[in-house]
Amino acid sequence: MERIDLCVVMQYVNPNDKATISSREMHKKVIEVHKRVKLRGQKSFTAKLSDAEIEKFCVLSDEAKAVLDMAVHKFALSFRSIKKIQKVARTIADLDESEIIQKPHLLEALSYRRR
Numbered sequence: 001m002e003r004i005d006l007c008v009v010m011q012y013v014n015p016n017d018k019a020t021i022s023s024r025e026m027h028k029k030v031i032e033v034h035k036r037v038k039l040r041g042q043k044s045f046t047a048k049l050s051d052a053e054i055e056k057f058c059v060l061s062d063e064a065k066a067v068l069d070m071a072v073h074k075f076a077l078s079f080r081s082i083k084k085i086q087k088v089a090r091t092i093a094d095l096d097e098s099e100i101i102q103k104p105h106l107l108e109a110l111s112y113r114r115r
Contacts, residue, residue, distance in 0.1 A: 033094045058086040063103040085109045
């Protein structure tokens, strides 16, 4: 299971529910993230980063580092899992227009792990 980056439990949708963001808005946001990634100097998509590139581009705030350290011990995370969490958190931070991965970004990335 550690080879799967995201695990999301879906809830049933109420027919009256409305999307919080349109497909057009999400598309625009993804294009902006791609531009930000290029400006940051990444040569590949975040999912394809090497370990050295993860260290360079997936910079965590002190709070985020502390959360990751606690998660490593609590969940006995493997090296592979840690790197995947960092990359998912990097993408979440990019969508949030944040150059540094903050605690909420890391917590969201951790929420997508299969337990």
